[in-house]
Amino acid sequence: MITALYLAHLNPVTNAHVEIINELKNNADIVKIMPVVFKSGKNEINSKSFPFSFEIRKKMITSIFGDSVSVTDDYAFFAPFKKYMPPLLSPKSWELRKQILRGVKGEFFSYTGDKAEGYMLKIYRLKPKIGQRRALSAAAVKENIYKAALGEESNWKKDVPESVARIIDENWNVIKKFSEMEDKTTRVLGMKFPKEGWSK
Numbered sequence: 644m645i646t647a648l649y650l651a652h653l654n655p656v657t658n659a660h661v662e663i664i665n666e667l668k669n670n671a672d673i674v675k676i677m678p679v680v681f682k683s684g685k686n687e688i689n690s691k692s693f694p695f696s697f698e699i700r701k702k703m704i705t706s707i708f709g710d711s712v713s714v715t716d717d718y719a720f721f722a723p724f725k726k727y728m729p730p731l732l733s734p735k736s737w738e739l740r741k742q743i744l745r746g747v748k749g750e751f752f753s754y755t756g757d758k759a760e761g762y763m764l765k766i767y768r769l770k771p772k773i774g775q776r777r778a779l780s781a782a783a784v785k786e787n788i789y790k791a792a793l794g795e796e797s798n799w800k801k802d803v804p805e806s807v808a809r810i811i812d813e814n815w816n817v818i819k820k821f822s823e824m825e826d827k828t829t830r831v832l833g834m835k836f837p838k839e840g841w842s843k
Contacts, residue, residue, distance in 0.1 A: 644672050644673065644748065644749040644750065645670075645671045645672050645673070645749065645750045645751065645752070646671060646672070646673040646674075646675055646747050646748075646749065646750070646751040646752075647667040647668075647670065647671035647673070647674045647675065647751070647752060647753075647754060648675050648677065648743065648747070648751060648752070648753040648754065648769065649663065649664065649667060649674065649675070649676045649677065649753070649754050650677045650679065650718045650743065650753060650755075650764075651676075651677075651678065651679070652678065652679055652693065652781060653676070653678040653679075653700050653703070653704070653781070654678070654692075654693050654694060654695050654700060654781060654785065655695055655700070655703060655781060655784060655785065655788070655803060655807060655811060656700065656703040656704055656707070656781075656803065656804070656807050657779055657780075657781050657784050657802055657803050657807075658779060658802055658803060658804065659777035659778075659779040659780075659781075660781070661707060661804060662777065663754065663756070663774065663777070664676065664704075664707075664708065664712065666774070667754055668711065668712070671752070673713060674711075674712040674713065675712075675713045675715060675717075675747065676704055676712055676713065676714045676715075677714075677715055677716070677717050677718035677743065678697055678700040678701070678704075678714070678716070678718070679693075679718050679719075679720070680697045680716045680718065680719040680720070681693065681719075681720050681722070681724065681836065681837050681840060682719055682720070682721050682722065682840075683721075683722040683839070683840045684722075688722070688837045688839050688840050689817075689821075689837075690821070690826065690827050690828055690837045690838075690839070691789075691821045691822075691824055691825070691826035691827070691828070692782075692785075692826055692828040692835055692837075693828075693835075693837065694785070694817050694818065694820075694821045695814065695817060697716050699810065699814055699817075701714045702810055703806070703807045703810050706804075706806035706807065706809075706810060707804055707806060707807070715745075715746075717742045717743050717745050717746075718739075718742070718743055719739075719742065720739070720836070722839075722840030722841075722843060723840060723841060723842045723843040724836045724837075724840055724841050724842075725831075725841055725842050727739065728831060728832070729832070730763060730766075730832065731766060731767075736767075737767075740767050740768075740769070743769070744769075751769075751770060752769075752770045752771065752772050753769040753770060753771045753772070754771070754772055754774060755771055755772075755773055755774070756773070756774045756775060756776040756777060757773075757776065758773060759833055760833075761773040779802055783802075784799055784802045784803065787799035787802070788811065788818055789818065789821070789822040791818075792815070792818045792819050792822035793822050793823075827839060829841055
């Protein structure tokens with residue numbers, strides 16, 4: 644029994660993500676998808692970079708794959724996020740590894756399209772397989788969605804599955820809210836975190 648672990652933002656789920664997940668399904672018995680979650684206590688922290696909640700992203704994934712994949716919130720950071728730094732030396736970063744592997748039995752591997760991320764996954768003994776980086780990025784898709792919310796011309800719907808486009812339309816208030824806000828995120832050692840919750 645082989646489990647594929649896919650740790651990603653998935654904010655939103657794009658056609659490129661669907662390609663990757665289909666490849667993982669062909670190479671593993673179980674595909675465990677973990678959209679990254681940032682929490683302060685029981686509340687999820689969202690921002691312009693991370694607009695959609697875990698539940699909305701889970702709905703996006705299951706609208707395409709049903710129950711043929713597992714979607715969990717085991718890739719969760721809890722505020723204050725700075726306690727996960729520096730990687731490897733921070734006990735909290737090793738706790739995160741335990742969370743990610745919760746319920747995983749038998750052989751497993753993790754997937755990334757990013758070489759630097761692959762290096763980190765290797766250090767944490769998450770057995771990465773580094774795939775080809777897709778030309779289509781979720782960040783670019785998200786920017787096009789924000790353009791549409793601001794009344795600019797945008798063809799963002801061609802870059803996401805139809806069911807995902809419908810879910811985004813259903814949650815347009817989220818897009819509208821963040822399109823008019825400053826992006827309150829911070830980048831530390833190549834990782835993005837919401838500024839809210841970085842330190843308490």
